[in-house]
Amino acid sequence: MSDPHPARPHKAGDKQHPPTGVHRGLFERLVDLLSPGPDSRDELMRALASAEQRELIEPESRIMLEGVLRMADLTAGDVMVAARRMDLLDIDAPYEELLAGVISTGHSRFPVYEGQRDNIIGILLAKDLLKLQRAPELNLRTLLRPTVFVPESKRLNELLRDFRSNRNHLAIVIDEFGTVAGLVTIEDVLEEIVGEIEDEFDEKDGESGIYTLADGTHRVAGDTEISAVNEAFGTTLDDEDFDTIGGLVAHEFGRVPRRGEVVELGGLRFVVMLTRGGAVRWFRVSHSGDHDGATSA
Template sequence: MALGTMLALVLACVAAEGFFSGTEMALISLNRHRLAHRVEKGETAARLVAGQFRVPVSLYATTSIGTNLSMVAATAAVTAYLSGTGFAEDADILAVVAVSPLALLFGEIIPKTFYRRWSEKISYVAIFPLMAAQKVLAPVRLVAVWLARRILAAGGVDATYDVGAVTHDEIKHIFASEKKEMDLHPEEQKIIHRIFGLKHVTVEQCLVPLIHLTAVERKEPLSAVKAKFEESKFSRIPVFSERIFNIVGVINAIDVLRYGDDAKIAADLARPAYYVYKNQKVEDLMPQMQRAGVHVAVVVNEYSDAIGIVSMEDLLEEIFGEIQDEYDREQEAPQTGQTDPGKWAADGTVEIDFLNEKYNLGLPKGDYETLAGYILTSIDRIPRKGEVVTIGDFRFVIRDATERGIRSVEMTRSVAGKNG
């Protein structure tokens, strides 16, 4: 074989290898959202590209066969040339040594880098010669695909892909890379970030605790149920059996109006409770509640005891921020605020870390998270409404409390760090 012929064949084979490896990289680097959009617009090239992803194993079989055949052909050409020279005895080894660096550099590294960088422009052009190669390689490709699918199926792996199913990570990548072009308002960006974070938020983090609930015992008379609705102004009230931790249902105010004449006790009007575990993720619970057609769910712990309830509004607040609903009690003062120098008013559920960070109070940390938890842990009992409690450098006046816990507190720092 002449030297010129050998060089031409090697260059052609390396170029072919670069085409197959680079095209594969370009296709898998494509933005799936844009691809789906172009398919919807009816673009032929986009439709052909999408077809490759519906059976990706066929794409990988084509590119793998193409790169390997190119490498083998280039090596064979060099071997044939060396066989007619004084290096015939070591032609095979020398051919591999000569071709490998070329194939690695110009058949893999450079094409993959280049094709990935320009994947949007290259993919919709390269798809046509790629499909032509698929037809030429069909006999070998079909056998490889058949074997690969059997092996993947045995391992429980689906060999198909829905190009329209954009994944969570792909959406996040699109937002991160294109948010400047989107010209989003800061609040809109916050909402998007909250949506991405839903997979980390549990139901326990957004429930309404039992201490904040108005509930009725299942055997209470209808008159007591009506009184609870009138007093609380809620549209739904949980129903428990014997103890508050055993919530068995929920009464809707509309049911009291519709069926009140036929009911004698709370249990007659209660709809079955919809239970969810406290560690369930919010992103899973929202569609689950929508499918079940429920507005309120009872949250239980590992002992099957109720620890609170969660409504659809509570879940939506994890995305859109605070939404005023029926379980958000009207307050004369903010949840927390400084009323006078050295004096603060706070809800019992305000976190210790928040108070320390905002007002530099220096409240100690412990096996509690909230201000109410700090007071309860310190005195080891539930104080009465109006009671005054002194802990360390602070004097706490219990503004509102129930038999189950503290709702709101007024606290004063003692002068010069002395107990008040």
Template sequence: HLLFDRIVEPVVRRIGGSSDAESEAATESVLRLARRTREGAPVGTPLAIIGATAGAAEMTVEEIMVARTEIVAFPVTTEPSALLESVLEERYTRVPVFEESIDRVLGVVHLKDLIQHVRADGGNLQEILKPVLRVPERKPILRLLTEMQQAFVHLAVVKDEFGVTLGLCTQEDILEEIVGEIRDEFDHEELQTIRGFPDGSYQALGRVKVLDFNRETGWEVPAERGDSLGGLVFQHARARTPPGGAGLAARFRD
């Protein structure tokens, strides 16, 4: 344990927040999680954690967020019992709730609160909403982690300058970048993120980074560092969420 702490602590202390207080909070959160998950969890070695943490120092929210096209959220008018059925069926532990559109996220509902609410024949979902943060896409992830923990908030809504929702980011998303994949209550199997077919086509999850997709497939899809496939589709759809089953054609190479 002492060797582990001596290896990791100087790294995370060097890359903390912009102020001493932020740096201390970010450091302690990273160290706590690293110590808690290094035994019996698939997080890799201390050296792997150092690499991930050093990389996270320069990462911004837009690089790790769940893109708008991948967000699963529900209207605030949804009946609590109906929401509970959907949440249990899809094995979610928390879901965002919005008013009118995903650009107006009101908060997040936790599964345990929802179960108690339904059992008590509670009213609308606003009674059990937990707050969310609203952050710009260029915000450094370690600074966001500090702010989320200080505010006791699990979810951040990523907004552009016009107030459009670009994506979502959770504490777990940030911590995964630092210490590796974290399993939640319902993570029993890995999804195949990129799948190839005999005709040369590929199927991939929207959260796959374009650079990772290019490395895996040999394609040359242009993208900036951190761009996801879902974000790329969203850009080419001119910021409109395509309906289910819709097709999108884009020319990436001459």
């Protein structure tokens, strides 16, 4: 008996049914691409969250994509190290003093000033300072790199593009009056996308988030329990209403503080070193009245 619906060869222009089996996933993705996309940032954020739930993208990828979107709303002033917290080098300082400053802070680049701190005349790479040791007759001014100045209102996405095109890693931020407001590095910008970039100094041993620094102050993780802080410093900070020192300090500010901001609580002075993800990551802590070392940029 013949087939009532015999198969016929495929002709150009024939409409085909959607592929099945192993090709189904590809077809669905094509449909998604051709479908109307999100028409607002909030919808795009929800689309990314949905893509993560459907395991189309990894959680880390969603976080980075959201960071890219948020970065367009941030400015250099939002992530800069405040001027009063900047580690600077004096062009007229002796070599030994310059070397001590480089070693104590551990930065790779330093703004150099002449006379007043607002008078930034160039950027010194720490590795270039070694040239003075081998050739003391060199003039430090000849080792300085040009300073890049950006306004506080500079968008981070634009700043990142400038960093990449100009091969600069540090810029001095100025306010509307032309006064130095702070500095921003390429790491500050990238961390808004990929999260905190930790180095060997950021490792925690899993038992304590309190570290003694070379100048006698302490670096304290924001998620350190208040009871541990009280035990380490001999204080009586409130550990009934708050669990972590970061929560207590944020409550005192009434918001998440920015890097470089300072508050004194219970006989301790807290300098915010780093904030990430809506919380303080690191504090520099000293007893009130003690000399407070400069915060790392």
